[in-house]
Amino acid sequence: MRTVVVLLVLLVATAMPPAAQAGQLTVFAAASLTEYVRGLEPIFEKAHPGVTVRTNLAASSECRLQIQQGAPADVFLSADSTSLALLTSANLAEKPQLFAKNHLVLIVAKRDRIGIKSPRDLTKRGLKLILPQQASPIGKYTYRVLTNLEALYGGGDYKRRVLANLVSEEQNVKAVVTKVVLGEADAGFCYVSDLTPEVRARVKVIALSPDVNVTATYPIAVTTASRQKALARDFVKLVLSPRGQALLAKHRLIPARKTK
Amino acid sequence: MRGRRFVLMLLCMPALLFLTVPLLGLLAKADVARFGVYVCCEEVTSALSLSLITATASALISLAIGTPLAYLLAYGQFRGKRLVDTLVDLPVVLPPTVAGLALLMALGREGLFGHRLEAMGISLTFTTAAVILAQTFVSCPLFIRQARVGFQSVPPHLILASRTLGASSSRTFWRVTLPLAWHALVAGLIMAWSRAIGEFGATLMFAGNMKGTTQTMPLAIYAQVTGEMQIKGAVVLALTLVAVSFLVMVVTKMLLAHEVKTPDSQAVALV
Numbered sequence: 001m002r003t004v005v006v007l008l009v010l011l012v013a014t015a016m017p018p019a020a021q022a023g024q025l026t027v028f029a030a031a032s033l034t035e036y037v038r039g040l041e042p043i044f045e046k047a048h049p050g051v052t053v054r055t056n057l058a059a060s061s062e063c064r065l066q067i068q069q070g071a072p073a074d075v076f077l078s079a080d081s082t083s084l085a086l087l088t089s090a091n092l093a094e095k096p097q098l099f100a101k102n103h104l105v106l107i108v109a110k111r112d113r114i115g116i117k118s119p120r121d122l123t124k125r126g127l128k129l130i131l132p133q134q135a136s137p138i139g140k141y142t143y144r145v146l147t148n149l150e151a152l153y154g155g156g157d158y159k160r161r162v163l164a165n166l167v168s169e170e171q172n173v174k175a176v177v178t179k180v181v182l183g184e185a186d187a188g189f190c191y192v193s194d195l196t197p198e199v200r201a202r203v204k205v206i207a208l209s210p211d212v213n214v215t216a217t218y219p220i221a222v223t224t225a226s227r228q229k230a231l232a233r234d235f236v237k238l239v240l241s242p243r244g245q246a247l248l249a250k251h252r253l254i255p256a257r258k259t260k
Numbered sequence: 261m262r263g264r265r266f267v268l269m270l271l272c273m274p275a276l277l278f279l280t281v282p283l284l285g286l287l288a289k290a291d292v293a294r295f296g297v298y299v300c301c302e303e304v305t306s307a308l309s310l311s312l313i314t315a316t317a318s319a320l321i322s323l324a325i326g327t328p329l330a331y332l333l334a335y336g337q338f339r340g341k342r343l344v345d346t347l348v349d350l351p352v353v354l355p356p357t358v359a360g361l362a363l364l365m366a367l368g369r370e371g372l373f374g375h376r377l378e379a380m381g382i383s384l385t386f387t388t389a390a391v392i393l394a395q396t397f398v399s400c401p402l403f404i405r406q407a408r409v410g411f412q413s414v415p416p417h418l419i420l421a422s423r424t425l426g427a428s429s430s431r432t433f434w435r436v437t438l439p440l441a442w443h444a445l446v447a448g449l450i451m452a453w454s455r456a457i458g459e460f461g462a463t464l465m466f467a468g469n470m471k472g473t474t475q476t477m478p479l480a481i482y483a484q485v486t487g488e489m490q491i492k493g494a495v496v497l498a499l500t501l502v503a504v505s506f507l508v509m510v511v512t513k514m515l516l517a518h519e520v521k522t523p524d525s526q527a528v529a530l531v
Contacts, residue, residue, distance in 0.1 A: 059486065061486045062486055065485060065486055111370070128385075128386060130468070133469070133483060133486065135483070135486040136486070166470065167385075167386035167468055167470055168386055168467075168468025168469050168470050168474065169468075169469045169470065169483075170468070170469065171464065171469075171482075182364070182368065182370060183368075183369060183370040184364060184368045184369055184370065184385050185386075
């Protein structure tokens with residue numbers, strides 16, 4: 001009988017909503033912001049003793065979906081304006097503010113079996129190309145880059161031939177990077193910010209000309225359902241502050257605000 | 261006795277509710293009016309047929325390679341049996357993503373054995389074969405467990421009788437052991453099939469996600485959830501998968517009931 005009571009108490013205790021815990025901030029962020037957000041955590045926690053930052057890093061479209069379904073996020077850092085706009089229009093997020101920008105880049109496996117020197121080579125037969133899932137911001141940006149490349153190469157069926165080499169649509173940009181680093185795929189697109197020193201050492205990087213490249217815009221907003229609005233607003237303040245913006249540059253992102 | 265039965269029913273309610281409420285949730289959110297529209301589109305039919313084909317292939321492979329191992333584990337006594345036993349059970353407790361990563365490390369292009377296969381012109385990753393491999397890896401142990409129990413439940417005196425009457429090992433297996441263990445093997449097949457059709461993490465890692473070749477139903481549902489049709493499309497896909505799985509299991513159990521007296525039909529009603 002006693003064991004039953006103990007078990008019931010435990011069950012009830014674990015069912016308590018975690019957001020009710022004081023001193024915890026839940027941050028949802030795009031996968032491409034992994035290193036940046038990890039860098040922000042200690043800074044924020046030091047400025048707010050007793051507060052722990054919990055992060056959920058996933059494709060922005062996933063984060064958006066989870067928030068729509070009631071996930072307890074306090075702040076959302078998105079890799080595109082669309083995901084946040086969808087939340088703002090549904091009154092799930094406050095007015096977004098731009099905090100960073102990013103560009104895309106083409107990465108090729110170190111053991112380049114096909115011989116890829118430029119985006120034009122992506123049409124070569126037998127190439128294993130992986131792209132992020134179309135619904136994610138990086139996916140949308142990538143398809144836009146491909147359209148731009150097709151225009152640059154004078155039309156034709158460049159895009160169709162490249163997509164014929166597509167072997168997988170990955171969940172998020174980090175999965176794309178991992179498979180290219182592992183050499184399981186020959187090429188993939190990712191953000192410039194994903195080129196950490198470890199990644200750079202293990203892949204070949206092919207820059208994209210500004211004519212075809214896309215500028216990814218990253219907005220941040222506090223969620224309306226947040227129970228830690230004061231902390232959340234502090235987090236936004238940190239991200240938009242000179243210190244937060246300088247940290248962006250450290251992680252290969254482009255600050256949206258001018259820093260001295 | 262009546263009062264006790266009531267109490268027993270009451271104690272069963274949490275489990276019953278817990279297992280059926282999520283399904284009711286799916287049904288409640290289904291856009292029944294436009295069901296046909298969602299289901300008949302090409303993505304769904306290709307994902308569904310791919311799921312059915314790969315899960316069935318995987319279950320049959322499990323049957324073929326799992327039966328000998330189950331037999332050995334049931335009747336054999338040898339050094340290191342416990343180790344073999346644990347190794348066989350391992351994929352069951354491994355998180356699917358770990359299983360997928362392991363397959364990638366072993367059989368991927370840059371993998372341990374993968375690069376040798378690559379030299380022979382065999383590339384496994386991002387193929388339908390990879391889907392079947394990933395599914396088999398996670399579901400075969402479930403079949404082996406069931407099959408082993410089935411073999412062990414065959415009364416040993418019958419096997420001994422068969423041998424003493426002059427039947428060879430092989431003949432005894434096909435004419436005595438297998439017919440008596442048959443229902444356990446089929447139960448194992450159903451478990452393996454169900455596990456295979458629901459596999460997500462390992463296939464995503466090892467086989468990737470590509471409509472037509474590697475996008476199985478779970479992956480398609482996931483793509484829908486984050487895609488344009490969003491939840492509505494995903495719910496329809498999910499219900500389709502539930503319905504198909506339910507149908508397969510019911511049909512298999514019905515066929516089973518006709519063939520052989522299962523323990524269920526022989527159970528004495530104690531309640």
